[in-house]
Amino acid sequence: MNQRRAVFLLFLSIVFFFGVSTAAQQNAPPAPPTEVKAFDNPNDAGGTITITWKKSADDGAGENDVLGYEILRSMAQETGYGPIGTASLGATNYVDTSAVDRVTYYYRVAARDRESSTLSEETIPAVASPQWFNRRRTNMLISVVLFSFLILWFIERAKRGEKLFIRPLAGLEAIEEGIGRATEMGKPVLYIPGILDMDDIQTIASMAILSRVAKMVAQYDIPLLVPSKMPIAFTMAQEVVKQAYIEAGRPDAYNSDNIPFITMAQFGYAAAVNGIMLRQRPGTILYLGAFYAESLILAETGSSIGAIQIAGTAMPAQLPFFVVACDYTLIGEELFAASAYLSGEPRLLGSLKGQDWGKAVFMAFIALGAILETLGLHFLTGWLVTW
Amino acid sequence: MRRQVPLVITFVAGMLMIISYFIPRQPFGGLQNLFNQWFIVIVAFALILGALNLIKVNAEKIRRKRPGWGYSAVLLITFTVTVISGLFWGMEQETVFGFIFRNMFVPLGATMFSLLAFFIASASYRAFRARTIEAALLLIAAILVMLGRVPLGSYIWRQFPMLANWIMAFPNMAGQRAIMIGIALGTVSISLRIILGIERSYLGGGE
Numbered sequence A: 001m002n003q004r005r006a007v008f009l010l011f012l013s014i015v016f017f018f019g020v021s022t023a024a025q026q027n028a029p030p031a032p033p034t035e036v037k038a039f040d041n042p043n044d045a046g047g048t049i050t051i052t053w054k055k056s057a058d059d060g061a062g063e064n065d066v067l068g069y070e071i072l073r074s075m076a077q078e079t080g081y082g083p084i085g086t087a088s089l090g091a092t093n094y095v096d097t098s099a100v101d102r103v104t105y106y107y108r109v110a111a112r113d114r115e116s117s118t119l120s121e122e123t124i125p126a127v128a129s130p131q132w133f134n135r136r137r138t139n140m141l142i143s144v145v146l147f148s149f150l151i152l153w154f155i156e157r158a159k160r161g162e163k164l165f166i167r168p169l170a171g172l173e174a175i176e177e178g179i180g181r182a183t184e185m186g187k188p189v190l191y192i193p194g195i196l197d198m199d200d201i202q203t204i205a206s207m208a209i210l211s212r213v214a215k216m217v218a219q220y221d222i223p224l225l226v227p228s229k230m231p232i233a234f235t236m237a238q239e240v241v242k243q244a245y246i247e248a249g250r251p252d253a254y255n256s257d258n259i260p261f262i263t264m265a266q267f268g269y270a271a272a273v274n275g276i277m278l279r280q281r282p283g284t285i286l287y288l289g290a291f292y293a294e295s296l297i298l299a300e301t302g303s304s305i306g307a308i309q310i311a312g313t314a315m316p317a318q319l320p321f322f323v324v325a326c327d328y329t330l331i332g333e334e335l336f337a338a339s340a341y342l343s344g345e346p347r348l349l350g351s352l353k354g355q356d357w358g359k360a361v362f363m364a365f366i367a368l369g370a371i372l373e374t375l376g377l378h379f380l381t382g383w384l385v386t387w
Numbered sequence B: 001m002r003r004q005v006p007l008v009i010t011f012v013a014g015m016l017m018i019i020s021y022f023i024p025r026q027p028f029g030g031l032q033n034l035f036n037q038w039f040i041v042i043v044a045f046a047l048i049l050g051a052l053n054l055i056k057v058n059a060e061k062i063r064r065k066r067p068g069w070g071y072s073a074v075l076l077i078t079f080t081v082t083v084i085s086g087l088f089w090g091m092e093q094e095t096v097f098g099f100i101f102r103n104m105f106v107p108l109g110a111t112m113f114s115l116l117a118f119f120i121a122s123a124s125y126r127a128f129r130a131r132t133i134e135a136a137l138l139l140i141a142a143i144l145v146m147l148g149r150v151p152l153g154s155y156i157w158r159q160f161p162m163l164a165n166w167i168m169a170f171p172n173m174a175g176q177r178a179i180m181i182g183i184a185l186g187t188v189s190i191s192l193r194i195i196l197g198i199e200r201s202y203l204g205g206g207e
Helices: A002-026 A135-159 A170-185 A201-220 A231-247 A266-280 A294-304 A319-325 A333-343 A346-374 A379-385 B004-022 B028-063 B069-089 B096-127 B133-149 B151-156 B160-195
Strands: A034-040 A049-054 A068-074 A082-088 A093-096 A104-112 A117-119 A189-192 A284-288 A308-313 A328-331
Touching (some): A034 A104, A049 A104, A068 A093, A093 A104, A135 B004, A170 A201, A170 A328, A170 A333, A189 A266, A201 A231, A201 A284, A201 A333, A231 B028, A266 B096, A284 A294, A294 A308, A294 A319, A308 A319, A319 A328, A328 A333, A333 A346, A333 B160, A346 A379, A346 B160, B004 B028, B028 B069, B069 B096, B133 B160
Parallel strands (some): A189 A284, A284 A308, A308 A328
Antiparallel strands (some): A034 A049, A049 A093, A068 A082, A068 A104
């Protein structure tokens, strides 16, 4: 009997011992994050400090019970720490966006499990400061300077009277032909400056072309219709056309009612322009600017009334629609070249020459990059893609 | 003077934007946001001009009984109702404005958008007539991509989706990137012309 009691007691002791030791293991605090570093966030306007660390040994391994990390900050060494944010499980960095420039901060990162947390070592002091130059954009700066130099150099050459060859653009040569045809038919010219406002470079380019077109139309003495979707583009279009009519010596022919504001709603605008096409039957339609889904709705309606259609946009997704539905399409950069091309002015044509040379430089870079990548050398690609 | 002032403003604003792209430090770093806010304020005022123009043009059309004046009447009536309901009863879901927006504006916009399906069909019909080598290539590529994108294609031949993906990822992407590089260079070129005052026609007139 005593033997049985002794065995039972021994069994109970073993169970108790393992139970206690297991419980003690379950409640063990998580291992702290290591190699915690804090440094000023580079290339920014200041006010931020980046904190990085190596994950706790219990995050994804060990006891695997870490729930996340808590970031603590203090303005004094070894004291006064307060929480400023949390980072999720597996995270190894945090950006403190509440730092004040030129104030010294210390950081600690705590790994948290369900019951407790363990603090890391303190970081060395970190100070946030704004930078004067975003070094990640050095490649962009070099490209812009190089490209600008090429353009300005060719403009200078053109100014000195040098004859520069500019490749002919069929779409632009067709504009005058289209206006001539509308004149013969006694029909108006419809000019659509895209659906974005003057904060888009395509609309600015479109206004520059509109000026040239308005001058031609004024000389031919036919109506020019310019329905606008955006309010600033509308006021701009009125001014541009009015000035062009004055310069063409036909201020009396200018009619502000032909340059109306329609609506800022995309498909409302498309419906209104389709209505104008079907009622006024323009002989020539020019779509020059930024377009979205309404591009084909407009171009197909224009095609159905038999108008000569010339389009130009820098929206790659809309180009196929215009290519299909229009007689001529200015693809991407040709839209930006149009005004200079139509002007025939040497300085503007010089800039086009510079643009073409810039393209040649980029082509050389692409070829060089392809060769280097094939050879397993990535430094050029790495330098070019840094953002 | 009338020409010089806008040119100076354009030059200063353009140069500040370029500088702010490379200098993150304040005040340069925050210039883009600031200019965007100014732009929104200008848009608000320009919108008033636009609305006044809309009323003027359509009222004139009705007064002179020009062809299609009935549409102008509908436009002015709905414009007035929408503006008054929005100004006096708010623009929330349950208001008259909300009702007009949900039950008239949105369905009408969706109707116009849905027309695109028919226009794509008619445009494709014209584009896919194989009259030239280029058009024939376009036709073949389009058929392959279409077959790769519909379930029927993979029933006919399992490799159609892969072929379609290859066409989209390589020849198509190469073409798109070439266009986009050209666009980027064109943008820099025209921006430079405008900032330096070489291109002035957007201010009205030419040289």
